[in-house]
Every structure is written in C-alpha cells, then in structure tokens.
Amino acid sequence: xxxxxxxxxxxxxxxxxxxxxxxxxxxxxxxxxxxxxxxxxxxxxxxxxxxxxxxxxxxxxxxxxxxxxxxxxxxxxxxxxxxxxxxxxxxxxxxxxxxxxxxxxxxxxxxxxxxxxxxxxxxxxxxxxxxxxxxxxxxxxxxxxxxxxxxxxxxxxxxxxxxxxxxxxxxxxxxxxxxxxx
Amino acid sequence: xxxxxxxxxxxxxxxxxxxxxxxxxxxxxxxxxxxxxxxxxxxxxxxxxxxxxxxxxxxxxxxxxxxxxxxxxxxxxxxxxxxxxxxxxxxxxxxxxxxxxxxxxxxxxxxxxxxxxxxxxxxxxxxxxxxxxxxxxxxxxxxxxxxxxxxxxxxxxxxxxxxxxxxxxxxxxxxxxxxxxxxxxxxxxxxxxxxxxxxxxxxxxxxxxxxxxxxxxxxxxxxxxxxxxxxxxxxxxxxxxxxxxxxxxxx
Ligand SMILES: [Zn+2]
Numbered sequence: 001x002x003x004x005x006x007x008x009x010x011x012x013x014x015x016x017x018x019x020x021x022x023x024x025x026x027x028x029x030x031x032x033x034x035x036x037x038x039x040x041x042x043x044x045x046x047x048x049x050x051x052x053x054x055x056x057x058x059x060x061x062x063x064x065x066x067x068x069x070x071x072x073x074x075x076x077x078x079x080x081x082x083x084x085x086x087x088x089x090x091x092x093x094x095x096x097x098x099x100x101x102x103x104x105x106x107x108x109x110x111x112x113x114x115x116x117x118x119x120x121x122x123x124x125x126x127x128x129x130x131x132x133x134x135x136x137x138x139x140x141x142x143x144x145x146x147x148x149x150x151x152x153x154x155x156x157x158x159x160x161x162x163x164x165x166x167x168x169x170x171x172x173x174x175x176x177x178x179x180x181x182x
Numbered sequence: 183x184x185x186x187x188x189x190x191x192x193x194x195x196x197x198x199x200x201x202x203x204x205x206x207x208x209x210x211x212x213x214x215x216x217x218x219x220x221x222x223x224x225x226x227x228x229x230x231x232x233x234x235x236x237x238x239x240x241x242x243x244x245x246x247x248x249x250x251x252x253x254x255x256x257x258x259x260x261x262x263x264x265x266x267x268x269x270x271x272x273x274x275x276x277x278x279x280x281x282x283x284x285x286x287x288x289x290x291x292x293x294x295x296x297x298x299x300x301x302x303x304x305x306x307x308x309x310x311x312x313x314x315x316x317x318x319x320x321x322x323x324x325x326x327x328x329x330x331x332x333x334x335x336x337x338x339x340x341x342x343x344x345x346x347x348x349x350x351x352x353x354x355x356x357x358x359x360x361x362x363x364x365x366x367x368x369x370x371x372x373x374x375x376x377x378x379x380x381x382x383x384x385x386x387x388x389x390x391x392x393x394x395x396x397x398x399x400x401x402x403x404x405x406x407x408x409x410x411x412x413x414x415x416x417x418x419x420x421x422x423x424x425x426x427x428x429x430x431x432x433x
Contacts (some may be wrong), residue, residue: 007255009347010254010336011251015247015251016395018242018246018247018250018428019239019241021242022240022241022242022243022246023238023239023240023241023242026240027240032240032243035240036243036246036249039242039246039250040246040249040250040253043250043253043254044250044253044254047254047255052295055296056293056295056296056297056299056300057296117236118236118238121232121233121236121237122236122237122238125233125237136233137237139198139216139230140230140233140234140237141233141234141237141239142393143389143393144392145200145391145392145393145419146195146198146200161191161194161195161200162191162193162194164194164198165193165194165226166190168194168225168226168229168233169225169229169231171233172225172228172229177200180225
C-alpha cells in the first residue's frame with residue numbers, strides 16, 4: 001500500500017479550494033495582486049499546520065486561514081497608512097468606497113462587460129464595511145452554512161444571522177439612490 | 183407565539199432556510215399576517231438573489247496554483263513574498279494563536295457529515311459515469327414506489343414533480359453510510375438530480391446547502407427520514423427542488 005506524502009495529501013485536499021480562497025481574498029483585499037499574495041501566504045501557513053488538521057471540512061479550514069492571514073496583512077496596512085494622512089478605519093465608508101472603485105478599475109475588460117446594474121452592485125459591495133462584506137461573500141458566493149461561517153469568523157451563529165440581515169439592508173440602502181438616478 | 187420583533191430578527195435565517203422546522207413554522211405563521219415582516223422578508227430575498235446573480239466570482243488565475251505548489255516544501259518555507267515583511271515575532275505569535283484557536287473549533291465539527299458528503303458525491307458521479315442512473319425507469323411514482331418494496335426495510339416517500347419542471351425519471355438502490363438507501367432520480371432540463379432517502383432517528387433538521395467538488399448538495403431530516411440531494415444544478419435551482427420535495431412530501 002502506498003501512503004501518500006503530506007504534500008500529496010495537501011495537494012488533494014486543500015489545493016482544490018484555490019478558487020474559494022482567491023475569491024474570498026479578492027473581496028477582502030479588493031485587489032487581485034494583494035489577494036494573490038494573501039492566498040499564497042495562507043497556503044504556506046496551511047501547509048505548516050496541515051498535520052494538526054483532523055477535520056473534514058478542508059475548505060472552511062482553509063478559508064479560516066485565508067481570513068486570518070488577511071487580517072494580519074490588513075492591520076499592517078492600517079499601521080502604514082496611519083503615517084500618511086489616509087486613515088481608513090475598518091468601518092469607515094468613504095475610504096473603502098474610493099479603494100473599491102480603484103479595484104474595479106483594475107479590470108477594464110470586466111468593467112466593460114458588466115451591465116450597469118452589476119457595476120452598481122460591485123461598487124456598493126466595495127463600500128460595505130468588511131464585517132458585513134465577508135459574511136455576505138461567504139454566504140451568497142461560497143454558499144457556506146451559518147455554522148461554517150460562524151466557525152470561520154469566530155462568532156456565534158446568531159451573529160452571522162444578524163450581520164447578514166444588516167448587511168443586506170445596508171446594501172439595499174446604498175443601492176437605492178443609485179437606482180433613482182438611473 | 184412569536185412576536186413581531188422576534189420574527190423580524192429571524193427573517194434573514196428564514197430567508198436562508200437556516201431555521202429549524204418549528205421556528206420556521208412560527209415565523210411563517212406570523213409572516214402570514216404581518217405586512218411589515220412580509221416586506222422585510224421580500225427585501226432580504228431580493229438582495230440575496232441579486233448578490234448571488236450579479237456579484238463577480240473571482241476565479242484564481244492559472245499561474246497561482248503553480249506559484250503556490252512551487253513555494254511548498256521540500257524547500258523550507260520562506261517567510262512569504264515582498265508584501266509580507268510584517269511578519270514580526272509579535273505578529274507571528276498572534277497569528278499562531280489565532281490559528282490554534284480556529285483549529286480547535288474545527289476539531290469539534292462532526293466529521294461523519296463530511297464523509298457522507300464525499301460518499302454522496304461519489305455515488306452521484308458513479309451513477310452518471312456508468313450510465314446507471316436508474317434500476318427502475320419510470321416517471322410514474324406509483325411504479326417507482328412499489329419497486330422498492332422488499333428491497334428496502336422502509337418505504338421511501340416518492341413524489342413526482344413533473345408539473346413543477348422536475349420530472350421523476352426513475353429509482354435505484356444505493357449504499358450510503360454503510361446501509362442500503364433509496365435513490366430517486368429527477369431531471370431538470372439536462373441535469374440529473376439524485377435524491378437519497380433513508381431512515382433516521384435524529385430530530386428534524388432544516389435544509390443545509392453545501393458545495394462540494396463542483397456539485398451542490400442539500401441535506402435535511404424530516405419525520406424520521408434523512409434526505410440528501412445532489413446535482414450540478416445551480417444552487418438556487420436545487421434549492422427550489424428541495425422546497426418542492428419538502429412541501430409535496432408533507433401533503
Ligand atoms: Zn411582524
């Protein structure tokens with residue numbers, strides 16, 4: 001019997017979740033380039049800790065690491081930014097909005113192909129505070145259960161529910177004036 | 183009886199089908215007679231549906247998998263790329279602690295469910311590969327249901343959903359979790375759907391959607407039966423199917 005090496009097991013169990021990892025990282029960092037770096041760093045960490053992983057939900061496990069890696073990176077960015085005049089608080093709308101547009105502009109092709117309503121949604125989403133954006137992406141795009149999201153974010157299931165509820169209301173509110181103008 | 187405020191707070195979970203059967207029924211009862219809650223429920227569903235439909239899903243660029251694979255040991259792990267110069271001792275410690283803490287969470291997650299998920303997807307894939315979707319080919323629930331008699335020690339509920347766009351095409355015996363189970367086969371356009379049913383002594387559980395190896399799965403428990411369904415259908419269509427099965431089985 002051939003026993004697969006750690007690297008082989010890792011490649012079979014964890015590497016297939018690369019799209020999920022990259023998607024989440026893109027929505028968190030709002031930059032493809034930063035997302036690539038965060039994902040690579042997360043994978044290296046995941047490999048280091050893979051021996052200690054005995055669960056079966058390797059995707060949720062990986063996403064937890066991607067998220068932790070992102071927040072460490074994000075805090076460092078914040079620290080650097082404080083030295084410049086630009087203090088983007090985690091829950092601050094205006095700063096996130098500007099950065100969000102910059103992210104969209106990185107992909108002119110995607111931007112051209114997007115319908116107006118999609119572009120509005122994309123911009124509104126980037127304006128959403130991180131704490132709401134992350135649970136919404138995990139729910140609507142990654143289709144994770146409340147229980148999985150609770151474990152990844154480290155919050156009670158009830159908080160997952162209220163963040164999703166408030167996030168959707170917030171998103172609807174951001175989208176509403178845009179629709180009136182159109 | 184659930185009051186307005188309680189209901190309002192539970193509406194996101196209700197819209198996501200994350201409530202238990204009892205709570206869901208109570209929410210439904212209040213919803214039937216409260217216009218405010220109906221509006222809020224509709225708003226939750228509209229935003230959720232628009233997000234699913236229109237938000238960009240960022241697939242990883244092809245070079246990333248290669249970049250990661252080649253960064254993995256046997257060569258010793260280097261401390262990340264240029265953007266990760268922040269890995270100070272303090273940061274590394276904090277990250278390590280956070281990770282240990284989140285790993286602790288995962289050790290508590292039930293692993294049987296995940297093993298079963300693998301089995302269900304494997305069974306679904308196998309049923310497609312060998313072109314062996316059905317042992318009894320019939321769109322008539324009154325043919326399919328008796329076919330299981332004597333083959334199983336329980337009688338699976340068999341419903342036809344052709345009028346709603348999910349015709350029953352047959353059934354077969356399968357094995358999951360070490361026991362024989364009923365597999366019902368439905369179709370939506372060209373997409374086959376397997377619905378597995380077997381007895382359970384667990385309490386009712388609301389549908390849970392998951393995504394595994396490119397397939398969508400929904401599982402729930404109701405009235406002494408486990409239900410698992412799997413398909414390559416879009417999540418919302420499979421969700422639709424589950425809603426129909428659940429409401430028809432109950433009649
Ligand atoms: Zn109400």
